[in-house]
Amino acid sequence: MTRKMQNWKLKDIAGHITEFSGDRIGSRFIQTQMETASLEELKGVFHEIVPYSTLQLIQDIYGNHVIQKLFEYGTQNQTDAMLGMMEKHVFQLACHSYASFVVRKAVACGSPAQQSRIITHLKPHIMACVRHAIGHEVIQSLLRNLAPEALSFASIFTAEALRLASHPFGSRVLQCCFENLPNRQRSPLIEEVLNRGHLRELFLTQFGSYTIQWILEEGYPEEKGRVVAELRGRFLDMAKHKFASHICEKALLYYNSDASRALIDEILDSNSIRCMMRDQYAIDARSPDYVLQTALRIQLGQRKKLLIENVEGELKKRQKLSRAYMSVQQALNDVVEC
Structure with a gap:
């Protein structure tokens, strides 16, 4: 803000609000003034912008911030009027780089009736928004800000759950x-994702693995158990996969000790440790958090001792250590020192 403007008030730029709103310094000045402005001053800003400049400023790199402030501090009638200007264009605005912030602000600050109006006009385009690089943020804003009874639109996701779980934005x-x-809507989504016919497919895709990792970190115990059950019998193969290896980590870290011990038994079987130490994803010199190193760091009782012995034995067979083996050696040293 320039020195000349430091003592200005909103009344000093009356008649030039739209012009100032589209300018970097002018937009910041208006936003700052609006935070402490009287209702009369806000009314003056509103009348210069609505209706003639509303859509222009909503899509402007600086002007969108002024519109957001109007949604935050404006009266019910003022926000209703701005929403009326947006309704027929809400899908396009939701997918616009700057206007999407205004839509999200309208959702966060709006009354239930205003939120309902946004959903009504957005509903035919929900899936298009979900798959859009910007639009998916608006859908998340709806999910976070609406009352449970207003979230019925999310039922459309159940039939699309598998595709969404593997999509960069849908996930x-x-x-x-x-x-x-609410649980009555969440349960069908979880069921679709945890369907045995789908789980293995999700393990092996980048964004599908992110979805499964979320379940292992934040899901209910029975949901985590179903993921771990699908890993049993194929833990070594999954630990050697680029994306599924991250799920193996989380399964060891975030599930109960009995399940973790069952998975460790698969690592201890026959030549599993040797295979994992040769694999770039089961053990990776760039990260201390891949599967075998993770296994070394968790509490496993007697199995921990056996795991350490087997890793030490494999390391002794290697006279020349690669970076990957040095990483395992460091992880082992850390465990022994503790």
Whole structure:
């Protein structure tokens, strides 16, 4: 803000609000003034912007912030009027780089009736928004801010759960659903994702693995148990996979000790440790958190001792250590020192 403007008030730029709103310094000045402005001053800002400049400023890099402030501090009638200007364009605005912030602010600050109006106009485009790089953030805002009884629109996700779980943006919306939907809506989504015919497919995809990791970190115990059950018998193969290896880590870290011990038994079987130490994802020199190193760091009782002995034995066979083996050696040293 320039020195000249430091003592200005909103009344000093009356007649030039739209012009100032589209300017970096002017927009910041208006936003700051609005935070302490009287209702009369806010009314003056509103009348210069609505209706003629509303859509222009909503999509402007600086002007969108002024509109957001109007949604935050404006009266019910003022926000209703701005929403009326947006309704027919809500899908396009939800997917716009700057306007999407205004839509999200309208959702966060709006009354239930205003939120319902946004959903009504957005509903035919819900799935398009979910798959959009910007639009999916608006759907998450709806999920986080609406009352449970207003979230019925999310029922559309159940039939799409598997595809959403593997989608770069859909997976984020799905996780938001898990966090915010009431159980009667959440349960069918979880069931679809944890279906045995789908789980293995999700293990092996990048964003599908993110979805499963969320369940292992934040899900209910029975949901975590179903993921671990699907890993049993194929833990070594999953630990050697680029994406599934992260699920193996989480299964060791976030599930109960009995399940972790059962998975460790698979690592201890025959040549599993040797195979894992040769694999770039089961053990990776760039990270201390891959599967075998994770196994070394958790509490496993008697199995921990056997695991350490087997790893030490394999390391002794190697006279020349690669970076990957040095990483295992360091993890082992850390365990022994503790």
